[in-house]
Amino acid sequence: MKRLSASKLEQAEKCGLSMVLPGLIDVHPYPYRERGKVLHQFLCDVAMQGYAEALKAVPEEYKAEAAAVDLSSLPHSTPDAWAVEVAFAYNVDTDTARELHRGGSRDYSGVDRTCEVPGTADVVGITPDEVVVLDVKTGRAQLEAPEDAPQLLFLALAACRAYNRQAATVGWIRLRDGVPYYSSHRFDVLGLNTLVRERVERIITGVRLTEVQWEVSPESVEPVIGPHCKRCDAFFRCPAQANLAREVTRAALGESTLPLEVPDERRPDFYRWVKAIGVLHEK
Numbered sequence: 001m002k003r004l005s006a007s008k009l010e011q012a013e014k015c016g017l018s019m020v021l022p023g024l025i026d027v028h029p030y031p032y033r034e035r036g037k038v039l040h041q042f043l044c045d046v047a048m049q050g051y052a053e054a055l056k057a058v059p060e061e062y063k064a065e066a067a068a069v070d071l072s073s074l075p076h077s078t079p080d081a082w083a084v085e086v087a088f089a090y091n092v093d094t095d096t097a098r099e100l101h102r103g104g105s106r107d108y109s110g111v112d113r114t115c116e117v118p119g120t121a122d123v124v125g126i127t128p129d130e131v132v133v134l135d136v137k138t139g140r141a142q143l144e145a146p147e148d149a150p151q152l153l154f155l156a157l158a159a160c161r162a163y164n165r166q167a168a169t170v171g172w173i174r175l176r177d178g179v180p181y182y183s184s185h186r187f188d189v190l191g192l193n194t195l196v197r198e199r200v201e202r203i204i205t206g207v208r209l210t211e212v213q214w215e216v217s218p219e220s221v222e223p224v225i226g227p228h229c230k231r232c233d234a235f236f237r238c239p240a241q242a243n244l245a246r247e248v249t250r251a252a253l254g255e256s257t258l259p260l261e262v263p264d265e266r267r268p269d270f271y272r273w274v275k276a277i278g279v280l281h282e283k
Helices: 006-014 033-049 051-056 060-068 150-163 189-216 227-231 239-252 264-282
Strands: 082-091 096-101 116-126 131-137 168-176 179-187
Touching (some): 006 227, 051 060, 150 168, 227 264
Antiparallel strands (some): 116 131
């Protein structure tokens, strides 16, 4: 499970092979990546320096959205119990977890990748009865309901195990045009130990099995194509994508006399390859 982390669980659930193939760094940033990075840092600075000082450090173009994040209005009864950018490591074999560090570092070098999966929660609240795990989203893509998001479920389970709590509230903080929108869902002890735990373990076990199958018989492992391919960092190593790239290249070079038929579910990948070929041609 060398590449599996909380943020990749949704991708892993849709296509286990995407976690096994070698990954490449996408040098083309997504439009909201920098905004998210700034706002996450703002949350860290608020906890360490206070609101006023933290806001001063935010670039002017993001100040309105940063100022809109009011921790006191989050779904939690004790705002002073918040922590930000908290990293965990969850052990699927023992159903235990530990806190790695806080403050924004994504250093997972101390994680045992044979049995532990790491992940970082943007905002964590702890009460005597439960944990609250919230994720800050700044893009415009449609979000799943919090109770259906593998990343949130994993972080809630890890936090509960790390802090010995039996219930969890998970939710999104969606920043849109400087205005925060909140959505959340609470899992009681039964939901946490059945629905949440079973789904998280099923995803991780699926990746493990795919790793073994890939080592024994790579040709027997089929990738799963779909919209999730758009942000897969194994995109350019995927055999299915390689086949599409070959067809696109042949068509572009005029070596194919047949019309290139692209299924609807492959069209986003098709245009990505066409763009890539165009960039290479310009160089």
